Amino acid sequence: MDIALLKKGDQRAFQELIDSTHSDVFKLALKFTSSRDDAKDISQEVYLEAFRNIGDFREDANIKTWLYRITVNRSLNLIKKNKSKFQSISIDRENESVAGITASAHFAADKPLENKELRILLNTALDQLPENQRSAFLLFNHDGMSYNEIAEILNTSLSAVESLIFRSKANLRKLLGDYYKNNYQGTQVLKSNDVK
Amino acid sequence: MMSNEHSNKMNCYDFNHIIDLGIIPEEQQTLLQEHMTTCPQCRNYYLLVYNSVENAHELLSNEGPEQGLAAAIGHFVFNAARQTKAIPMWIKLSSAAAAIVCGLLIGSVAYDARMQSEQNQEYSYLSTENDTLYMAETTEIMYRSFLTENEE
Numbered sequence: 001m002d003i004a005l006l007k008k009g010d011q012r013a014f015q016e017l018i019d020s021t022h023s024d025v026f027k028l029a030l031k032f033t034s035s036r037d038d039a040k041d042i043s044q045e046v047y048l049e050a051f052r053n054i055g056d057f058r059e060d061a062n063i064k065t066w067l068y069r070i071t072v073n074r075s076l077n078l079i080k081k082n083k084s085k086f087q088s089i090s091i092d093r094e095n096e097s098v099a100g101i102t103a104s105a106h107f108a109a110d111k112p113l114e115n116k117e118l119r120i121l122l123n124t125a126l127d128q129l130p131e132n133q134r135s136a137f138l139l140f141n142h143d144g145m146s147y148n149e150i151a152e153i154l155n156t157s158l159s160a161v162e163s164l165i166f167r168s169k170a171n172l173r174k175l176l177g178d179y180y181k182n183n184y185q186g187t188q189v190l191k192s193n194d195v196k
Numbered sequence: 197m198m199s200n201e202h203s204n205k206m207n208c209y210d211f212n213h214i215i216d217l218g219i220i221p222e223e224q225q226t227l228l229q230e231h232m233t234t235c236p237q238c239r240n241y242y243l244l245v246y247n248s249v250e251n252a253h254e255l256l257s258n259e260g261p262e263q264g265l266a267a268a269i270g271h272f273v274f275n276a277a278r279q280t281k282a283i284p285m286w287i288k289l290s291s292a293a294a295a296i297v298c299g300l301l302i303g304s305v306a307y308d309a310r311m312q313s314e315q316n317q318e319y320s321y322l323s324t325e326n327d328t329l330y331m332a333e334t335t336e337i338m339y340r341s342f343l344t345e346n347e348e
Contacts (some may be wrong), residue, residue: 015270022269026261034257040265044272051273110236118248119255141253169249173218177245184240 003059014054018047021064025071031138032075034123042078044072058077062149069153072135125175129168137165138170206231211238215246 001020005013025046029039049070050057057066126134130156139150151161206227214220220228232239248255 010268011274014273015266018269018273019266022266023260026265027258030257030259036259040261043261043265044269047269048273048276051277112236113240113243115255118244121244122248122252122255137252138256146270156347169218172249173216173245176248177216177241180241184237189221 001063003057003063006054006063007057009051009054014047014051017050017063021067022047025067026063028068028138028142029075031142032072032135033078038078042071042074045074049074061152065149065152068139068149069155072083072139074151076131076135116117121176121179122172125172127177128175129171133164133168133171137168140165198276208235208238211235212241215242218246218247 001017002010002013006017022043025045026039029046030036030041032040033039050067062179079158126137129137135154136150139145139153140147147158147165150165151158154161154164156164174191206224208231211228211231214224214228228242232242
């Protein structure tokens with residue numbers, strides 16, 4: 001990627017940048033927002049911001065990392081801006097999960113959880129994490145990203161990233177474990193009573 | 197806790213405890229696997245609490261964009277950039293300087309006008325139409341009295 005051409009505002013060079021990176025930017029935005037429409041909007045805004053501020057880009061840095069940083073900021077801003085909207089989605093998703101998973105637990109507690117159910121529960125738990133833990137966790141699970149890259153994107157130290165990911169995992173285990181114990185084991189007690 | 201009727205070598209309590217810690221010791225892996233094959237509840241617990249966290253990349257959406265997004269982004273970016281073309285720095289600076297000069301000019305004119313007005317108010321007694329009429333009447337009265345005195 002010819003950074004000098006990009007800095008001159010060369011549209012062909014910038015289109016090449018879009019072609020080669022937009023898929024990863026879109027996927028990352030989708031992980032944050034869980035909405036394809038929002039991910040598409042964010043992708044457009046990311047490249048517009050990049051096009052306008054390409055002059056500020058340090059040539060020694062990785063342009064994809066820079067784009068990821070804009071993507072994370074834009075995604076978090078959108079989530080903040082549409083907090084009420086996202087809360088309602090989250091509630092819907094929770095209702096869906098509570099209704100769906102509890103129903104399946106009632107009727108087939110012995111049946112292995114399906115990926116769709118696991119994904120809904122994981123996303124619901126992720127929504128409850130602090131912003132920095134969620135960002136670190138999602139970046140860690142995106143595109144095989146290294147701790148160094150995550151530190152650069154979040155503008156923090158390597159040790160802080162390690163700590164954020166460790167805490168995010170511990171919190172997710174706690175949230176999901178509590179959910180399981182409150183929902184599945186209650187069902188199992190019911191089942192045991194039924195058997196008796 | 198969970199039913200233990202299916203397990204032979206590891207009970208559900210120990211299984212949960214290991215999963216809650218988030219680190220599965222190598223020597224326990226076989227026991228865990230064996231327990232999961234006979235205890236569906238513990239298998240679900242493992243899938244939800246351990247596997248979904250440790251292998252989240254397999255669960256989280258990794259769907260790519262639809263075809264044509266790159267072109268749409270390019271179109272959006274170049275159109276928006278054209279509409280709001282960046283203003284060169286020299287224009288920004290000269291506009292700022294012109295604004296300051298205009299401000300100073302208007303300010304100084306307004307200040308002069310105000311000072312002038314204050315001075316006029318201090319020394320003029322004929323600033324209103326009523327004052328002018330009063331002056332004229334007074335002059336006329338004085339003139340008439342002068343004529344009257346002369347006639348006498």
